[in-house]
Amino acid sequence: MKMIFGKTQKQKFGTYEGAYSVVTDREIKDSQITLTDHEVEIVTRLFKGTIHVGNVKDSWGAAEKTFRLYPSGHQMHLNLVYPKPGKSELRLYLAAGKGFMPETGDVVFLFIKDAELWIGNMSEFNWRFQLSALTDDTDDNSYQDLINQNRQATVDVYNRKRRVALDAMAHARYRCEATSSHRLFVSKATGKNYLEAHHIIPVSLGSQFNVQLDVIENVVCLCPFCHRALHHAEPGIAVPILDRIVKRRPVFTTFGVTANDLYNFYALEKII
Numbered sequence: 001m002k003m004i005f006g007k008t009q010k011q012k013f014g015t016y017e018g019a020y021s022v023v024t025d026r027e028i029k030d031s032q033i034t035l036t037d038h039e040v041e042i043v044t045r046l047f048k049g050t051i052h053v054g055n056v057k058d059s060w061g062a063a064e065k066t067f068r069l070y071p072s073g074h075q076m077h078l079n080l081v082y083p084k085p086g087k088s089e090l091r092l093y094l095a096a097g098k099g100f101m102p103e104t105g106d107v108v109f110l111f112i113k114d115a116e117l118w119i120g121n122m123s124e125f126n127w128r129f130q131l132s133a134l135t136d137d138t139d140d141n142s143y144q145d146l147i148n149q150n151r152q153a154t155v156d157v158y159n160r161k162r163r164v165a166l167d168a169m170a171h172a173r174y175r176c177e178a179t180s181s182h183r184l185f186v187s188k189a190t191g192k193n194y195l196e197a198h199h200i201i202p203v204s205l206g207s208q209f210n211v212q213l214d215v216i217e218n219v220v221c222l223c224p225f226c227h228r229a230l231h232h233a234e235p236g237i238a239v240p241i242l243d244r245i246v247k248r249r250p251v252f253t254t255f256g257v258t259a260n261d262l263y264n265f266y267a268l269e270k271i272i
């Protein structure tokens with residue numbers, strides 16, 4: 001698998017390491033996935049020297065390895081072999097009868113939890129919805145109310161501060177930071193252009209960082225369209241908005257993240 005778990009995936013699946021990739025049509029037709037890169041590392045570390053070398057039908061049961069199916073946790077046995085003596089390829093066999101039968105285009109993921117290997121699949125659509133750190137921010141509306149109405153937020157588990165957002169808006173000169181020409185209206189509460197504050201590194205990932213995330217360096221001010229689109233739009237609309245934020249607001253050195261990490265946090269990465 002080419003993709004390595006980022007902080008969002010680690011947090012969601014409760015693991016320190018995992019990998020994922022999109023299943024190809026060829027793999028589905030052959031009922032087998034050739035594991036690569038990080039997948040191979042994870043699988044070989046867990047099963048050490050016990051993976052069968054040779055044909056899967058050589059000796060009955062020799063190729064079977066125990067996996068746990070996500071999310072049920074059901075234990076199942078899947079065939080895993082090195083088909084060639086040189087161990088150049090590691091092959092995992094799909095098995096509908098055992099409950100593991102992804103469809104073409106699904107995201108297949110593997111991760112280690114409590115010294116066991118978990119495997120699962122979901123549509124790319126569900127992956128992007130469930131694995132976005134933004135999906136966890138259910139208090140966002142009340143946070144925007146706090147900023148723009150100066151009303152005590154009724155609920156905000158992340159305890160975001162109004163002052164930080166207002167400073168960020170002044171810093172942005174009361175313009176949408178994704179596209180400065182975006183049409184805005186004057187807020188009747190502040191007398192300034194109405195903007196929404198958005199944390200570039202999602203505050204729901206706060207426990208994964210040693211530094212405070214509710215700081216001006218991490219707050220970008222967006223017009224309502226860009227902000228809602230970043231949270232709710234499909235990748236065709238959301239990715240260009242994130243592209244512009246990444247370009248204009250380099251949060252990377254301050255918080256120790258890369259541009260790729262950011263796409264991963266939003267589940268807007270290109271999955272291969």
Ligand SMILES: [Zn+2]
Binds near residue numbers: 199231
């Ligand atoms: Zn936001």
Ligand SMILES: [Zn+2]
Binds near residue numbers: 178179222223226
């Ligand atoms: Zn905008």
